[in-house]
Amino acid sequence: MTFVSAEQVKSMIQGREAEVLERCAGIPEEVLDGKNHPCPKCGGKDRFRYINQEEGTVFCNQCFNEKNHGPISAVMHYRGLTYPAALELIARELNSPEPFQQHQPTGSEEPATKKVTDKKYEMKTTFTPIYDTSGGPKLMRKSCFSVGKKPFGFDLVWNGYSYTFKADSDSKSKVKKHTIYEYTDGFGEPLYLVYRMDMQDGKKLPYLFHWQNGVYISGKPEEDERVPFNAPTLKECEHVFIVEGEKCAVALQWWLDKTRQENDDIEAVTCFLGGSGQFLPKYADWFLDKDVLIFPDNDEPGYKYARCGAEVLSPVVRRLRIFKWPEGTPEKWDIADEIKEKGESSRVLQGLAGLRSAYNANPARNFSQNEKPP
Ligand SMILES: [Zn+2]
Numbered sequence: 001m002t003f004v005s006a007e008q009v010k011s012m013i014q015g016r017e018a019e020v021l022e023r024c025a026g027i028p029e030e031v032l033d034g035k036n037h038p039c040p041k042c043g044g045k046d047r048f049r050y051i052n053q054e055e056g057t058v059f060c061n062q063c064f065n066e067k068n069h070g071p072i073s074a075v076m077h078y079r080g081l082t083y084p085a086a087l088e089l090i091a092r093e094l095n096s097p098e099p100f101q102q103h104q105p106t107g108s109e110e111p112a113t114k115k116v117t118d119k120k121y122e123m124k125t126t127f128t129p130i131y132d133t134s135g136g137p138k139l140m141r142k143s144c145f146s147v148g149k150k151p152f153g154f155d156l157v158w159n160g161y162s163y164t165f166k167a168d169s170d171s172k173s174k175v176k177k178h179t180i181y182e183y184t185d186g187f188g189e190p191l192y193l194v195y196r197m198d199m200q201d202g203k204k205l206p207y208l209f210h211w212q213n214g215v216y217i218s219g220k221p222e223e224d225e226r227v228p229f230n231a232p233t234l235k236e237c238e239h240v241f242i243v244e245g246e247k248c249a250v251a252l253q254w255w256l257d258k259t260r261q262e263n264d265d266i267e268a269v270t271c272f273l274g275g276s277g278q279f280l281p282k283y284a285d286w287f288l289d290k291d292v293l294i295f296p297d298n299d300e301p302g303y304k305y306a307r308c309g310a311e312v313l314s315p316v317v318r319r320l321r322i323f324k325w326p327e328g329t330p331e332k333w334d335i336a337d338e339i340k341e342k343g344e345s346s347r348v349l350q351g352l353a354g355l356r357s358a359y360n361a362n363p364a365r366n367f368s369q370n371e372k373p374p
């Protein structure tokens with residue numbers, strides 16, 4: 001055992017607080033974003049937060065609400081270590097003294113310097129799409145890189161609508177389900193994706209990645225890159241359903257595909273990044289002359305979303321309707337719930353089938369699969 005003083009370790013940590021929390025305290029980078037999350041030690045829904053990035057302080061209102069200042073105490077608490085053992089672990093992980101020398105701020109102690117050194121440590125996650133022989137989506141490979149560690153990762157598999165992780169069904173992890181919803185342009189070229197983790201306790205953690213230099217990296221897409229979800233299908237369909245989130249889009253698209261008769265029109269289901277209140281005027285271009293049905297969630301933000309969409313779209317579409325859930329439908333109910341909970345017996349879904357036979361009966365407007373533009 002090499003001797004390291006507390007002072008030495010403290011200066012090693014300078015500018016590498018997040019790295020210590022992730023590598024030494026074992027706190028996943030996903031919860032180090034300053035937002036509320038389940039606690040990595042005692043669980044819950046939103047009791048944990050990275051409250052001070054400069055100091056590297058995390059907080060849990062159940063198990064870590066006092067003596068929680070700085071990353072050393074986090075390592076002690078989340079690893080169950082004594083103070084000397086935590087120092088030893090941190091010193092070992094940060095591989096002193098060489099990296100310490102490189103990371104030492106030069107002369108100035110301004111916060112700006114700290115931010116720069118902070119950037120030297122990044123646990124980077126990327127996603128890379130892998131296509132099948134005909135150029136269609138096949139896998140999305142998740143790769144994680146971090147200083148001094150072997151890269152690791154896993155593949156999520158395309159299921160026709162989204163990417164999912166096969167091992168989720170028998171996992172004992174805190175993450176119940178991993179899903180990737182990819183936004184491409186009308187030709188299927190990558191733009192951005194939502195990586196969503198559904199936790200065992202019901203919490204949903206969505207992360208945004210955008211396309212840069214042949215790979216998806218963490219971060220929001222620029223506003224001018226934004227497109228409706230499912231753009232390649234949307235581009236080719238006359239009949240369009242707008243729902244409030246990717247989960248609903250995928251569920252309804254699946255249902256429509258499953259129940260479509262051979263000569264029926266293809267319908268597209270779409271939604272927009274961010275759900276309610278994110279209806280950008282530029283989206284209107286995608287809906288020129290289309291027959292649109294907006295399917296909001298059954299709550300006030302849902303109907304607001306629908307009205308906002310109607311305002312943007314009504315000048316360009318051929319027809320626009322807003323679906324209203326029947327009396328007695330539970331608050332926040334959505335089309336994914338309807339499909340999952342009621343399926344064939346759903347009056348709403350039977351209603352959709354009626355709608356479909358009405359437009360399919362009009363041959364002038366028919367737009368069958370075989371008449372698709374090249
Ligand atoms: Zn806790």
